[in-house]
Amino acid sequence: MDRIKLISMFLCVCVGSMFMVECGDPYIFFEWHVTYGTVSPLGVPVKGILINNEFPGPNINSTTNNNVVVNVFNNLDEPFLITWHGIQQRKNSWQDGVLGTNCPIPPGTNYTYHFQVKDQIGSYMYYPVTSMHKAVGGFGGLRINSRAMIPVPYDPPADDYTLMIGDWFNKGHTELKKILDSGRNLGRADGVHINGKVAKGDGKDEPLFSMEAGKTYRYRICNAGLKTSLNFRFQGHTMKLVEMEGSHTVQNDYESLDVHVGQCYTVLVTADKEPRDYYVVVSSRFTKRESTAMGIIRYMNGKGGPSSDIPKPPIGWAWSLNQFRTFRWNLTASAARPNPQGSYKYGGINITRTITLANTAEKVDGKLRYAINGVSFVEPTTPLKLVEYYGVADKVFKYNNIPDEPPAEISKVALESIVLNMTHKSFVEIIFENRETALQSWHVDGYAFFAVAVEIGKWSPEKRMNYNLLDAVSRHTIQVFPHSWAAILISLDNCGMWNIRSEIWDRHYLGQQLYISLLSPNRSVRDEYNLPDDVMTCGVVEGMPRPPPFSS
Template sequence: MLLVETEGSYTNQTTLNSLDVHVGQSYSALVTADQDAADYYIVASAKMANSTQLKTLQVVGVLHYENSTKHADGPIPNGPDPFDVDFSINQARSIKWNLTTGAARPNPQGSFNVSNVTLSQTFVLQNSLNYKNGMINYAINNVSYDTPQTPLKLADYYLNGAGVYELDKFPTNHSLPENVYGTFVVSGEHKGWLEIVFKNELHEMDSWHLDGFGFFVVGYGLKNWTPKSRHKYNIHDPIVRSTVQVYPKGWTAVYVYLDNPGMWNLRSQKLKNWFLGQELYIRVYDSDPNPAKEYIPPKNLLYCGSVQAPPSAPPPSPKPVPGPPPAPAKSASIITTKTLR
């Protein structure tokens, strides 16, 4: 039996013979050592890869009982079918937060139960692979991210984005008819609940990461997502992650509470997809200038692009050089004369 810990959250105890670990994720597992004293293979292998990768991307370890006299031998044990998507989805759905344990609660409502939250926004983000001008690029809603010369946070703070990006220019709920390049920046409502639906139209696994936040993973599914898919969400005891998998030709839904002001990157955690354009930024704006919420720029900030460093202050005027002290004044004698008569 494995007691699985996912990014700091304890899940329900479930008997597992294998565990899927996706890009950008980590687990800790307690193994019940209840077998005969011997050495046993532990195998980590690739899933949903081509036949060559399945053979080469394999790591073998040995679980050794202290009093073992029998070495591990024989063929390496086979894992689950590497292309069985239903098996992987069912396992992902089975990993839930254990509400019977005491722990810090990231949900501002005071519980991991998100059935009582009111959604402020919904993003439906679909990945795609495109060929344009003889180049391969990945995109979100048919927008392949174009990195500007001016960092977004500089442009946001000093220029309100002018000349660098146009806020909410690109759609967050549908795809454009054709692939375009652009600096994709969208508004996130401060202290609002955002639902994000990641759709994967490709025949390979994808993985998404959001900087600055953890999100509640409420649903996985295959084929197309529709509003009716919300009936299948787990809003009672979902786990919290910052990186989540999306299965081939499938979708994944998350809830995130936008309580952290800033300019936050949302991207594919697969480096190829990210490098070739599958990313956007969520601008969470709070008009309160309280530096406890968002720090002001440091004094040694580096400027570039459209934001140039302010002119340096003129050097202070030189202090006058003091001369020799003045000579002390001589005392004058007062002579009084009297006329005699």
Template structure:
């Protein structure tokens, strides 16, 4: 057993890959070498220092397939420490590679580090982005496409082409100035505009061939703005979100909240009329509407589109957004990462281990403004929690589970707090939003089932209306103003996992916590029964109190 625990991560992955190849499940090594650097761009006509990857903004698409081992060597050519996180990727029992502040020491300027992780049983559309120091406000993001293994067919005809579409709000102000504003108690202002694939209005272009079907993988990579996505005179067939195939339905427009990803199929027009068409991503629930605009060209297009943009829902129409979210259903008969149908997992029959009602809010401590979960704002210790745990520097864990399972009337506070859970626990989490703006929440390392949402405060009676049969499984969910959203999830991924607000401002100012998922058995038995968590990487970066250990 000690021999197994001492193997390097790459050796363990190789053993796992060999087993998967023997049983026909596929597995290969995917290698990327990325240099992260500054680059001068002007997406909205104002010159700005952006973060590019291999001098590309947005960064290159990361392509992989189910069960692949992904290796990304990142060279940090910035002047600040850097981390990359993988939004929605369920790396197999390996939070060492998660790329957030409490699982990884940062890559220092002038240095490089290789992320190496195996994908869990997973397919779908996701994205990566920098997780430290508000770097996301300067870019550094890109799409992730996880494809099916050959023996698991996709539940629709193979598209002619597959396009990544990254939409998000954009600030002309330098990210360091935005960061300083947050630290000086100034809220982020409205953005200066909306980008599509890193480009301003009418700059991003997509080529369509008449009669062909295209898969658009759309991700909202912005900081705080919900967006409505639509294409002039083209319907969108929604087929997948964040690793789950959906019951296929046509939509004229889609609300996509911060951190969310969707796949749609769009069939190109078959007639030759010389037209081109607008693709639009417009802000939702804002005082003034802002729009990102791209162009769809056909071979016979005579020029850019003319006339008004296609209309979306009313700017403040929350009911439209809620009803659209409720209309989405998990495709029970389709296979996803495995040959068996998605509906073979009967999540509604699993007993709840623990219920958490997590309420987002705002607090002031003297002159400092912080965002909270159940009255607690997360404070980062001097050493990542993952290293503190590994080297048994456990004094910081005196505050584990300090957070209450429900909102209380106690005074808000700031702590380093961790929720302890056991492998295979089944959590019921209600995100409750008492504020007047939409919130979005994300949990690293997992998908969860979105079983209900409604207005007002949550209470036990709301369980009667839960969807416990075909709720959508995903990793990022919105919570509307003065409302709640309920999820259920099986904790089947050992490690230290980040639960956070996807709003960059809220996350930066403390609206996050960590789930520490541990084996219920002793060390020797857990390695056999659960495969154990991945060992500390041979190339681990050590910092803080662990720097010389």
């Protein structure tokens, strides 16, 4: 059981100390113990990763502007690191939990994350980024509730449920790592799961959740898998989409939703059918062989098992593209807005830089690598943010080592740590160009961006005429269909070192990621927090004297 404490008094710790959080807002505390344990989502025992003996891991239940403190004890036999997927970490990339900003937690030790869920609401998740740990657990839900004084654009639900869905490999993380290190891709997953379970349909399945007839429930759905897009649906019930990755949406009804890797949706489901059991169903998308998992949703005092009539998933990626076009931001909802405040009028902001990122797969010395604009990312032995802060970046990486525009043909791939030097408070257009036949999914740490277009074919400047410049959803993960492109607009005001990565995890592991560096122009804590007192150091900065802190 998590040891969780909510402190409502005005607990204040000054900026520049070990707590990189804001004074005056409540704190919530968690103590997590990370261990190995046997899990078997598909019926095959696998050495999984548990948090406080839970798989998936415990939910973090927070409220806008809460200061979150998570003390993570690594009881594995290898280094471990967790990232907080979609949490913007204002001025605080020190707590992002990726290898470009943090040293991994050594076995037998602990590290305490301190971050604030500043100006955010919605459904998120956390997961490990070291090795292939994500393949066997260590992931869970992270919800941010609106403050009581802020109205939500729907009635309070009867209850709030989290569904972690994903694909699953029965090989275990060590074997999967060997496959990738040998220069091969992971291939097709063995199946899919819902909260680490698959209903057998034999009448003995325990329900995932229960509903009372006539009431409405909130379901938060996150795809925490490695590489497979999933279609999610309720048997006999429609879903009202109300929030997506931190933004309230226009409330359309859906019979099913495609949830791509790294994405989270929130839906409302009303228990308005005959009281009995119903299936919630997840199916793989865009795979040669369909995999399906089911779970039980039980009506209280209901009688009878679920029908054998299982709703079918849609066919083809064009259906998914058309569904994307129905997603709209709810501009009338009272909620946290993306920073800087006012940037929701993004259609009137001038673009200062355009970057096109093209993904390709090539072999280097006979081994498969995934690249961006001809460069495949190599994890440094010292986090990029640390060497930058200590003033020794030239010992580890070079800035701007990929072009803003990819070559027309990419046949040779270089291996480097990719870092783009960005300008504070610039407004950047990023084009994700998919030159391959597999669907891609991209995530940006530290920011919400405006997903203004996803289209087939090749991007060109005149395609801006097709952008949604009014109510594109502000989010942090975007899919790119085969031989297609996606355009995002992003206001770069959050100083730090931030990861842009493929959420397709074999691609991420084999080089399809980069970092953007955004430095405080005046070395001011108004722009970026100082190095925390308790941050782990490693590599070339180990034992070096700390640089002077930023001024106020």
